[in-house]
Amino acid sequence: MPHMPRLIQAHEMHPLHDAAATRRTEHSAAAQLPAHTLMQRAGLAVARLALALTPHARTIWIACGPGNNGGDGLEAALHLRHWGLNPVVTWLGNPENTPADAHASYLRARDAGVNFAEEPPELDADDLCIDALLGLGAARPPQGLMAEWLDRMATCPSQRLAVDLPTGLSVDTGSTSTPWHADAHPPRHHTLSLLTLKPGLFTMQGRDACGTMWFDDLGIVTAEEPVAWLNAPGIQATRPHASHKGTWGDVAVIGGESDASRGISMRGAALLAARAALSSGAGRVYVSLLGNSDLWLDTIAPALMFRRFDALDFSALTSVCGCGGGETVAEVLPALLAAAPRLVLDADALNVIARDPKLKLSLANRDTQGHATVLTPHPLEAARLLACSAAEVQADRLACARELTQRFRSTVVLKGSGTVIAAPDQLPNINPTGNARLATAGTGDVLAGMIGARMAAGLDAFSAARTAVWQHGHFADLWPDDLPLTAERLATPP
Ligand SMILES: NC(=O)C1=CN([C@@H]2O[C@H](COP(=O)(O)OP(=O)(O)OC[C@H]3O[C@@H](n4cnc5c(N)ncnc54)[C@H](O)[C@@H]3O)[C@@H](O)[C@H]2O)[C@@H](O)CC1
Ligand SMILES: Nc1ncnc2c1ncn2[C@@H]1O[C@H](COP(=O)(O)OP(=O)(O)O)[C@@H](O)[C@H]1O
Ligand SMILES: [K+]
Structure with missing residues (x-):
């Protein structure tokens, strides 16, 4: 099923779901679909958006974390490689100790000849870096190599695309454990939210951290109640002539x-x-x-x-x-x-x-x-x-x-x-x-x-x-x- 992420614009009302409701949506959808389907859809969506944002990128650095957010990045690498781009993956996971979905994507990416590197590549303004370090499973503030890579992404001249959410952002509240860089120019960074839109992407530090918002529901209509709505302009009442x-x-x-x-x-x-x-x-x-x-x-x-x-x-x-x-x-x-x-x-x-x-x-x-x-x-x-x-x-x-x-x-x-x-x-x-x-x-x-x-x-x-x-x-x-x-x-x- 083809998926093209959509741009979230301020004039549309959207339901917002918290992390718990999104997890439940993911579990019930995964139970009804063939194994790995959701991650494959997520990876394809990320790759399509990456290509649309930076069609002339010489290098696309994909920083992948140890969980399924990293799996989305690995899956995206596979597509970008097939389309003739040059994705370079740095991965914090290891094949022995990786969730099943991410492991399947690792094997597919490896077999497709994706370039796994120890060090992030140098990027210029036409390039792209993809933050697939942590998604909904972030459990503590990033440290060590992960923190170093985040810092590098925030300060490098290329555009940045965060998979699902910018690493370290709480999607329920919009607080972040990761310092966002006030000098980073929002139009140059993007976030592709998966399955649902979440409240923390739009309030507190969410707007600074996310930049331009994109959304892909991965073909799943959630049955969960939203916790909030994204506000929209409402209908302008016309003034009857016979008013005073x-x-x-x-x-x-x-x-x-x-x-x-x-x-x-x-x-x-x-x-x-x-x-x-x-x-x-x-x-x-x-x-x-x-x-x-x-x-x-x-x-x-x-x-x-x-x-x-x-x-x-x-x-x-x-x-x-x-x-x-x-x-x-x-x-x-x-x-x-x-x-x-x-x-x-x-x-x-x-x-x-x-x-x-x-x-x-x-x-x-x-x-x-x-x-x-x-x-x-x-x-x-x-x-x-x-x-x-x-x-x-x-x-x-x-x-x-x-x-x-x-x-x-x-x-x-x-x-x-x-x-x-x-x-x-x-x-x-x-x-x-x-x-x-x-x-x-x-x-x-x-x-x-x-x-x-x-x-x-x-x-x-x-x-x-x-x-x-x-x-x-x-x-x-x-x-x-x-x-x-x-x-x-x-x-x-x-
Ligand atoms: N499982 C699936 O089928 C799907 C998963 N999705 C992706 O999977 C993400 C959620 O995946 P996970 O639940 O694996 O969670 P994450 O990938 O966000 O991270 C969980 C892993 O990171 C570790 N971790 C947490 N905080 C850390 C830190 N500060 N430093 C280092 N390691 C840390 C955890 O111990 C765990 O191993 C979503 O955000 C989305 O991107 C989407 O692809 C939709 C489908
Ligand atoms: N960084 C910001 N981004 C978006 N809106 C902002 C920002 N800072 C202030 N605002 C808006 O500007 C208005 C400021 O209101 P308030 O703090 O009561 O100021 P004052 O009392 O001086 O009028 C509010 O509507 C607030 O939401
Ligand atoms: K991320």
Whole structure:
């Protein structure tokens, strides 16, 4: 059966399976197929992709580990050799002590005359190295020769293709034991995921480690439930001609504390969220600045309407609270948590809630009152809410997003590379769009406004969060290289 790996693109929804479900899929498929079939399909897929990526390679170095991931590499070598290329295999296994599938591939590769070398070959920019060292069976951080080869692959000028996963990456969490090289240029490295796509390939360090993602299901349709979905753009609602500004809902942004006596102002955060809500199509956007503010007009976005908090009828609005809220946000949170029907909580709102058990309880009770809530923490804010460290959050982003969802019965947007969007009774989504150009002050405020506008227009909290996060990242992906990406540009994209 021919297999051509497919490129994974950001506009498609894909199910994501963890390592355990992938293992079960592999076992049940292997039980129904002739011996070695899956590895032969895997090796052929790797070889086809290798050829497509580097048709002019003079040398293809295949670094093979002691298990079945190495077996995939050996099988690929066989095909590449048949097609007249020059694969050079360095193998950490030995024929006496190798799993059955990998052993069969070793014999086939040896009999086909594949070149087994002691030392990795020299490679140039047109060449390719293939990481078939460890896959799902990685049990400890690579050391010795394996670590040396990984280092060599990360720094050599050729393209790199990882078989199934980059060695050392946890496919469940996206953490890696192998330092990834920040100077390596992602378009020059690739990962071919086999049988299933896994969550850790798309979050935490996964995106840096994997580069361009490819997928081959090896002709197997898994019967396993996914643990998450790769987020996709969703359907853009068309605006009926016979609509008016009331149809698209009202947003109020509450935040932007200023205190002249302390010489601080965070008005900008609230203005960014409000402008983003306006650009995202909200019918009317109000800004309620906290502290002693004398600002009543945004000359860049004069459509914004300024209101004191006590002059807002937030029972009829979607409220976005936190953006630059400072300490003063504590004064408005009890009322908002109790009565705002649709509420996005960001930044300082989350920090204040994290310190106050009564506000936490009030947040957790909103769901039973039929109120919709989206929390948009970055990892440190999530850690404060969970009373743990940011490193612990990052060590398992999916689990932390789920935990926040359970505790606060809210939709949760855990931000960062591979933003996780989770909601009660839903499978979480991992977002594939966005890049490190978003790592600049204020982009989170913009996201909060984008979510608020979608809720105001009638989307449920989870859909609003998913579509806003996708679009926010997509704006950054489309941004011209020569134009600096700033939060105010993101708030009002061209
Ligand atoms: N068995 C099959 O039919 C198939 C297997 N597949 C491939 O097989 C992989 C899983 O194979 P395995 O379960 O053999 O696992 P791996 O090949 O990932 O590695 C397991 C072996 O490596 C050793 N090991 C683990 N950590 C190490 C370290 N840090 N340093 C040195 N040695 C280490 C283990 O003791 C074991 O011998 C998948 O990721 C995929 O690439 C695919 O070909 C699909 C079909
Ligand atoms: N390296 C990155 N890759 C992808 N997205 C990122 C990266 N760094 C930051 N972002 C995104 O940028 C936004 C930053 O939000 P946040 O941390 O709240 O910043 P701020 O409070 O300054 O607005 C989030 O949407 C986050 O997911
Ligand atoms: K690998």
